[in-house]
Structure formats: structure tokens, C-alpha cells
Amino acid sequence: MSARPTLSHTLGFPRMGAHRELKFALEQHWKGDIDAAALEVAGADLRARHWAVQREAGLDFVTVGDFAFYDHVANHIQLLGCEPARFGFHGDESALSRYFSMARGVQVDAAHSHAPACKHSRSSEGEPALEMTKWFDTNYHYLVPEFSSATRFKLAENRLFGEMDEALQAGHPVKAVLLGPLSFLWLGKEKEAGFDRFSLLEQLLPVYEQILGRLKAQGVQWVQIDEPILGLDLSGPWRHAFEKAYWQLSRRAPPILLATYFSPLQENLRMACQLPVAGLHVDAVRAPEELLGVADWLPSYKVLSVGIVDGRNIWRTDLDAALGRLRPIAEKHQGALWIAPSCSLLHAPYSLQAETAQNPEIKSWLAFAVEKLGELKTLKAVLNDGEASVQAELEGARVACAARRTSPRVHRADVALRLARTTADDDHRLSGFARRQAVQAACLGLPLMPTTTIGSFPQTAEIRAARAAFKRGQLDEAAYRGKMQAEIALAVRKQTAIGLDVLVHGEAERNDMVEYFGEQLDGFAFTANGWVQSYGSRCVKPPVIYGDVSRPAPMTVEWTTYAQSLTELPMKGMLTGPITILQWSFVRDDQPRSITTQQIAWAIRDEVVDLERAGIGIIQIDEPAIREGLPLRRADWKAYLAWATRAFRISASGVADRTQIHTHMCYSEFNDILPEIAAMDADVITIETSRSGMELLRGFGDFKYPNEIGPGVYDIHSPRVPAVSEMVTLLKKAASVIPARNLWINPDCGLKTRGWPETEAALVNMVEAARRVRQEIATASSERLATV
Ligand code: GLN
Ligand code: ZN
Numbered sequence: 001m002s003a004r005p006t007l008s009h010t011l012g013f014p015r016m017g018a019h020r021e022l023k024f025a026l027e028q029h030w031k032g033d034i035d036a037a038a039l040e041v042a043g044a045d046l047r048a049r050h051w052a053v054q055r056e057a058g059l060d061f062v063t064v065g066d067f068a069f070y071d072h073v074a075n076h077i078q079l080l081g082c083e084p085a086r087f088g089f090h091g092d093e094s095a096l097s098r099y100f101s102m103a104r105g106v107q108v109d110a111a112h113s114h115a116p117a118c119k120h121s122r123s124s125e126g127e128p129a130l131e132m133t134k135w136f137d138t139n140y141h142y143l144v145p146e147f148s149s150a151t152r153f154k155l156a157e158n159r160l161f162g163e164m165d166e167a168l169q170a171g172h173p174v175k176a177v178l179l180g181p182l183s184f185l186w187l188g189k190e191k192e193a194g195f196d197r198f199s200l201l202e203q204l205l206p207v208y209e210q211i212l213g214r215l216k217a218q219g220v221q222w223v224q225i226d227e228p229i230l231g232l233d234l235s236g237p238w239r240h241a242f243e244k245a246y247w248q249l250s251r252r253a254p255p256i257l258l259a260t261y262f263s264p265l266q267e268n269l270r271m272a273c274q275l276p277v278a279g280l281h282v283d284a285v286r287a288p289e290e291l292l293g294v295a296d297w298l299p300s301y302k303v304l305s306v307g308i309v310d311g312r313n314i315w316r317t318d319l320d321a322a323l324g325r326l327r328p329i330a331e332k333h334q335g336a337l338w339i340a341p342s343c344s345l346l347h348a349p350y351s352l353q354a355e356t357a358q359n360p361e362i363k364s365w366l367a368f369a370v371e372k373l374g375e376l377k378t379l380k381a382v383l384n385d386g387e388a389s390v391q392a393e394l395e396g397a398r399v400a401c402a403a404r405r406t407s408p409r410v411h412r413a414d415v416a417l418r419l420a421r422t423t424a425d426d427d428h429r430l431s432g433f434a435r436r437q438a439v440q441a442a443c444l445g446l447p448l449m450p451t452t453t454i455g456s457f458p459q460t461a462e463i464r465a466a467r468a469a470f471k472r473g474q475l476d477e478a479a480y481r482g483k484m485q486a487e488i489a490l491a492v493r494k495q496t497a498i499g500l501d502v503l504v505h506g507e508a509e510r511n512d513m514v515e516y517f518g519e520q521l522d523g524f525a526f527t528a529n530g531w532v533q534s535y536g537s538r539c540v541k542p543p544v545i546y547g548d549v550s551r552p553a554p555m556t557v558e559w560t561t562y563a564q565s566l567t568e569l570p571m572k573g574m575l576t577g578p579i580t581i582l583q584w585s586f587v588r589d590d591q592p593r594s595i596t597t598q599q600i601a602w603a604i605r606d607e608v609v610d611l612e613r614a615g616i617g618i619i620q621i622d623e624p625a626i627r628e629g630l631p632l633r634r635a636d637w638k639a640y641l642a643w644a645t646r647a648f649r650i651s652a653s654g655v656a657d658r659t660q661i662h663t664h665m666c667y668s669e670f671n672d673i674l675p676e677i678a679a680m681d682a683d684v685i686t687i688e689t690s691r692s693g694m695e696l697l698r699g700f701g702d703f704k705y706p707n708e709i710g711p712g713v714y715d716i717h718s719p720r721v722p723a724v725s726e727m728v729t730l731l732k733k734a735a736s737v738i739p740a741r742n743l744w745i746n747p748d749c750g751l752k753t754r755g756w757p758e759t760e761a762a763l764v765n766m767v768e769a770a771r772r773v774r775q776e777i778a779t780a781s782s783e784r785l786a787t788v
Pocket of ligand 2: 456664665686748749750
């Protein structure tokens with residue numbers, strides 16, 4: 001066993017601040033209320049405070065380089081001097097203003113622009129922001145670097161070194177953090193046909209060498225280099241590049257701790273252990289089974305950093321279990337042992353301190369970022385000085401974890417029984433699609449290619465104010481209900497006037513599509529301040545699923561039946577599906593995600609059945625998050641898709657053949673999981689397609705998607721009103737790959753972020769487009785008849 005003391009550190013810390021100070025400073029700056037200098041002060045202040053928190057928790061280094069005004073990948077784009085040329089920066093803009101231009105795009109107000117009226121120059125048209133996409137399997141979004149054969153790298157930005165100086169001057173021992181060169185390239189995107197971004201590696205490495213040399217000269221003790229792609233399925237060239245790259249990087253660098261997280265290393269394990277670096281961090285929460293193998297393969301002169309505290313979730317660590325895992329590793333690994341959260345704490349809320357209103361029992365089960373550092377402090381103390389020094393902390397964790405294991409708040413016999421009794425009959429509809437389609441056609445009497453919307457209508461300031469006043473108790477239940485009913489009635493009137501075939505109630509009563517249901521389901525808790533950065537200044541406050549889920553009472557029946565009472569046209573009920581509810585919540589770590597999802601599925605099924613009983617003939621179960629739940633390793637996709645699609649089917653299969661089940665998905669790129677989407681067996685799927693120029697449809701056509709489908713005919717992300725002719729073209733394109741009898745006509749997604757004027761104008765055009773295409777089809781077929 002190593003004689004050296006165990007050290008503790010963190011891979012990163014939340015940036016926003018205890019009270020989302022960074023969010024508010026950023027938004028003030030963007031509005032023009034504070035200048036860049038004031039924003040920089042706010043940033044420096046947060047960093048100083050966060051380093052102090054790390055030192056108070058006894059971490060052996062503060063981590064520097066994890067801070068960003070928008071996103072750490074965007075920081076690297078500037079650090080490495082590869083801002084895309086399309087932004088046309090002149091060199092007279094400050095680095096910060098260029099940074100925000102890349103992050104947020106350049107908008108030019110045409111009325112105030114003095115630029116020449118050339119249609120294609122950026123000054124008159126603006127420039128879209130860098131694309132944003134999900135950081136591995138988290139809900140954090142990074143800005144995607146753009147690469148082409150013209151990309152050049154250079155050490156171009158001193159921000160990182162400045163932050164290093166701040167920390168050193170404050171007297172902290174410093175570990176710098178960088179995103180590794182291979183992960184940086186991997187996360188980017190080629191902006192030139194036929195170009196392979198991998199070819200940029202050779203050019204990129206010298207810049208990293210330069211950065212590392214400079215950090216060393218500054219007196220940085222360690223550099224953590226994050227290469228999370230080591231947990232992905234890498235093709236040969238990417239895998240093989242690691243060894244050479246790290247030989248080159250380690251030459252002039254401070255000791256390097258190579259950090260991996262989010263997924264098991266598997267075939268990359270030996271290679272990761274043998275790279276020429278001074279230490280390796282592994283995620284022992286996501287891949288506990290690999291820990292012994294890592295201890296076996298890692299040479300004894302290297303540091304082994306064990307990510308033992310879950311950086312992705314909000315549960316208090318079972319310290320005894322953690323020690324049970326750490327002790328054999330400490331025995332086996334002859335070299336130095338460090339302990340850390342599994343990944344950066346960027347993905348955890350700041351601290352429990354603000355959760356004063358939380359149920360004390362539930363609160364005692366939780367640990368946010370600050371509390372997680374406290375757990376590391378205790379673990380380190382046990383490993384270095386024995387249990388006696390932290391008896392009270394260990395006992396506290398023991399009591400809380402034991403209580404959570406047995407609490408009736410968590411474990412419900414009725415829910416367990418229901419799951420145990422799920423049979424093969426529960427996860428499919430009574431009849432196959434062909435029969436259901438015939439029955440539904442007879443019951444619903446819809447025209448060819450019916451028109452509908454995805455659920456929400458504009459959430460006006462008035463709606464939001466009413467909801468907030470109700471929540472604060474300033475508006476009583478009856479008054480609130482009256483206001484929401486008035487909104488529903490308005491939506492019904494407008495839809496009728498527009499001429500839509502299948503109406504929706506408009507979702508005015510919903511703040512958020514997951515929170516709304518979580519608030520009404522058993523097993524969910526909400527936090528006061530559990531914010532996590534989603535992108536830029538935007539934070540989300542995911543619900544906490546702490547216990548067995550069930551539905552104590554109907555959730556949407558009253559609003560939906562009220563809406564139906566106002567019209568003869570079919571009113572579509574609107575629910576959020578089990579996978580999306582799971583995916584956008586903090587989930588239990590004491591049972592598999594598949595079980596939690598199945599519990600939610602039964603709760604949603606209860607609602608579906610109640611809606612049917614109340615006379616609602618069409619019910620939509622939204623699953624926009626199904627694709628983002630895909631595991632990082634392709635080998636795990638099949639198992640996930642099997643339980644995820646089964647959960648959907650359980651939620652949808654409690655109804656008669658005549659009831660039409662819809663689902664909705666956004667964010668395209670579904671072509672690789674089409675068989676599984678088909679296996680969900682929704683009668684109708686509405687799906688985002690317009691932004692991809694209906695690319696997706698080809699997939700559906702080639703695959704011969706068997707059920708009905710509504711490819712979105714216009715993008716709802718901007719107020720632009722699409723012309724009738726534009727939508728006619730898209731519809732004809734759709735009709736060329738999908739039989740017309742299976743087609744629906746609808747926008748890409750919900751309309752809650754839009755205003756009424758553009759919404760009405762666009763839908764009027766959409767209905768007109770539908771009329772024209774139907775007419776053309778009718779004419780064509782009567783001509784065909786005439787020639788027979
Ligand atoms: N029914 C939801 C809405 O219309 C769907 C939202 C979504 O797909 N993200 O707002
Ligand atoms: Zn959508």
C-alpha cells in the first residue's frame with residue numbers, strides 16, 4: 001500500500017455561482033447595462049470565491065481553466081486561435097466581443113445598418129452563431145468548433161494564463177485544466193466537403209506544447225487534460241494518435257493528469273494506462289467495474305485519480321461503499337492515489353444551503369457541488385488519518401443512506417406490484433396498425449393529410465404573469481382557472497378560424513413539459529435553487545425523482561375536456577412521455593433507469609386511459625428526448641432502445657383501437673434509430689424536418705415507415721412566416737416518399753416561444769398549402785380515373 005497520503009481535487013466547478021451571479025451579469029452585459037470591465041470583475045470575483053470554496057474543502061489544488069463566460073469549448077477556440085473566418089473579424093474587436101459574436105451570432109438590425117446593401121455581406125445579413133450541441137450524454141451544450149483545410153492554430157489568447165496568475169497570486173496551489181487536443185478536434189465539425197478534421201492534429205499539437213510550456217513557466221503544479229472521447233467508440237486513427245500526441249505534449253509540460261469520464265474505457269483502457277503522462281483520472285461511478293483493471297495496468301509511478309463521488313447527480317454518497325471501493329485500490333496501486341468527483345461538477349447544482357424549504361428527509365439524501373467537496377474531505381481524512389477523525393461525518397452519511405434505502409417515501413409496494421404484474425399484453429395495442437388505422441379513419445372522419453399543431457401556443461406575458469401570481473398565492477384557484485380557460489377558449493377560436501383539422505388546448509397552464517407532470521406525480525421533488533448550466537447564461541432546474549412514481553390523480557383531463565367542450569372538432573390530448581420525463585430529471589441511482597422509466601410509463605398510461613374515458617379520441621405522448629438518451633457506446637444502444645420503446649408502448653397501450661396515439665420528436669437525426677421509432681408503434685408521429693430540408697424523410701421513405709407521419713413543414717425557431725408555395729413544395733416532396741394517406745401536416749414543434757401574429761399567419765398559410773395539395777391529388781386521381 002502506498003505510503004503517500006491521498007490527495008483530493010475536482011475536475012471542475014459550477015461556473016454560475018451560488019445565486020446564478022454569472023447569468024445575471026452576462027444578461028446585463030448583453031443588454032448594455034454593464035460594460036465588459038464590469039463583467040470581467042464579476043467573473044474574477046466568482047473564480048476567487050469558487051477557489052476559496054475548494055480550499056476550504058481541503059482540496060490539494062484549485063482547478064483553474066474551467067471557468068467560461070459562455071462555454072469552455074468556445075474558450076479553447078479562442079485560446080487555439082481558430083475562430084471561424086466566416087465571422088469576418090477585423091482585429092479591432094475585443095476578444096470578449098468576438099467570443100460573444102461566435103456564441104450568440106451577429107444580428108444586424110436592417111433599419112439601423114449603414115452597411116452597403118450587398119445581400120451576401122455579413123454586415124447586412126448578420127452571421128449565425130456557432131452550432132450548439134450536447135456535451136456527451138449531459139444536458140450541457142457546447143459550441144461546436146468549425147474546421148476546414150484553411151484552419152490554422154496559434155496561441156492567440158491570454159485569458160487562461162491570466163486566470164492562472166489570479167489563482168497563484170491568491171496563494172493557491174494550482175492545477176490547470178485543458179480540453180485535450182484529440183477531444184477538441186473530435187468535438188468539432190468539418191465545414192468543407194471531403195475534409196477530415198483529424199488531419200489537423202499535427203498542426204494543433206505544437207500550439208498545445210506552447211501552452212503547456214507557458215503554464216509550466218508560470219508555476220502551475222499539474223495540468224489536467226480532459227480526453228473524454230477515450231470512453232467512446234473510436235476508429236483506428238483516432239485511437240492510435242493518442243500515444244504519439246502525448247509523447248509530444250509531455251516534453252515541456254508540467255506533470256499531466258489525463259482525465260476521462262462519462263463512460264467505460266473498455267478497449268482503450270490499456271492504452272490510457274500506458275500513455276506517457278504522470279497520472280490518469282477514471283470515472284468510478286460510471287465504470288466501477290473497470291477500477292481494478294486500471295489499478296492493475298497503471299504503472300506505479302503514476303497517479304491514479306479515482307472519480308468516486310458522482311459529479312452528474314445530486315445524491316449523497318454512501319461513504320462506506322465508496323471506501324469499500326477505494327481501499328482495495330489503495331492496496332493494489334503502489335503509486336499515489338487521488339480522489340475526485342467522477343467528472344466536472346459543472347453538471348451539479350451549487351449547494352444545498354438554499355434548499356431551506358425542502359422536505360428535511362429528502363434534503364438529507366442530497367449533496368450538491370459544495371457538499372460533494374465535503375464528502376471528498378471526509379473520504380480523504382479516512383484514508384489518511386483513519387475513521388476516528390471524521391466519525392460524525394461518517395455516521396451522518398450512514399444514517400441518511402440507510403434511511404433512504406428503507407424509506408416508505410421511496411419504496412411503494414403498490415408501484416412495485418404493478419411493475420411486477422406487467423405482462424407481455426401490456427406493451428402493445430390490441431390490434432396491429434392496419435386495423436387500427438381503418439377503425440380510426442371511420443371514427444375520426446378526418447380529411448386526407450389532416451392539419452394539426454404540436455401542442456403549445458404562444459405563452460404570452462399575460463399567461464406567464466397569471467401562472468406566477470397563482471404560484472405566489474396572489475391569484476386564487478378560481479380566478480386562475482378562469483384565466484386559463486379563457487386562454488384555452490381563445491386558442492380554440494383561433495384554430496377554428498384558421499381551419500385546422502385537429503385542435504389542441506394550447507398548454508397555457510404549463511410552465512415546462514416535464515415540470516408540469518413532475519409536480520403532479522408522486523416520487524418527484526423540486527429544488528429552490530438547483531440550477532445547472534444548460535448553455536451560455538441559460539440554466540435549468542431539473543426535478544429530482546427520489547421515489548417510486550405513481551399518479552395520485554388525473555393531471556390534464558379537466559383542461560382537455562374543457563377544451564373539447566368548446567368544439568365539435570377533435571381535441572388532441574397532450575402528455576409528456578416517460579423517457580423524456582426521465583431524461584430531463586435527476587434520476588434515482590438506487591435502481592436502473594429502465595425501472596424508473598417503466599414506473600413513469602404506468603403513470604402516463606393511467607392518464608391516457610382517463611383521457612380516453614373522458615371522450616378524448618386523439619392523445620399525443622411527446623418524446624423529444626428519446627434520441628439524446630442513447631448511450632455513448634453503440635454496443636449499449638440496443639438494450640436502451642428496447643426498454644425505452646417498451647416504456648413508451650406501455651404508456652400508450654391501455655386504450656381501444658379507435659383511440660389514436662400520436663408522438664412527437666424534435667432535433668432530427670433519427671435515421672439511425674428508425675426501426676426502434678417504428679417499434680414504438682404510435683399511430684402518428686410528428687417530427688421536426690423542415691430545417692434539414694426534409695432530409696429525414698428520405699430515411700422514413702427508404703425504411704418504409706409503416707404508420708402515419710407528420711413531417712414538420714415549417715421551422716418554429718424564428719418568427720418568419722413561410723409562404724404557401726414553400727410549404728406546398730415540402731408537402732409534395734413528402735408525398736413522393738410517404739403515401740398521402742399516411743401524411744399529416746404540421747409545424748416542426750410547439751409554438752410557445754412564438755407570438756400570435758406570426759403563428760396565425762404561418763398556420764393560415766399551412767392550411768392553404770394543405771388545401772392546394774389535396775386538390776392537386778384529387779385532380780390527379782380523377783384524371784387517372786377518366787383515362788381508365
Ligand atoms: N407539446 C410540446 C409543445 O408543443 C412539445 C415540445 C417539444 O417537442 N419540445 O410545446
Ligand atoms: Zn418538438
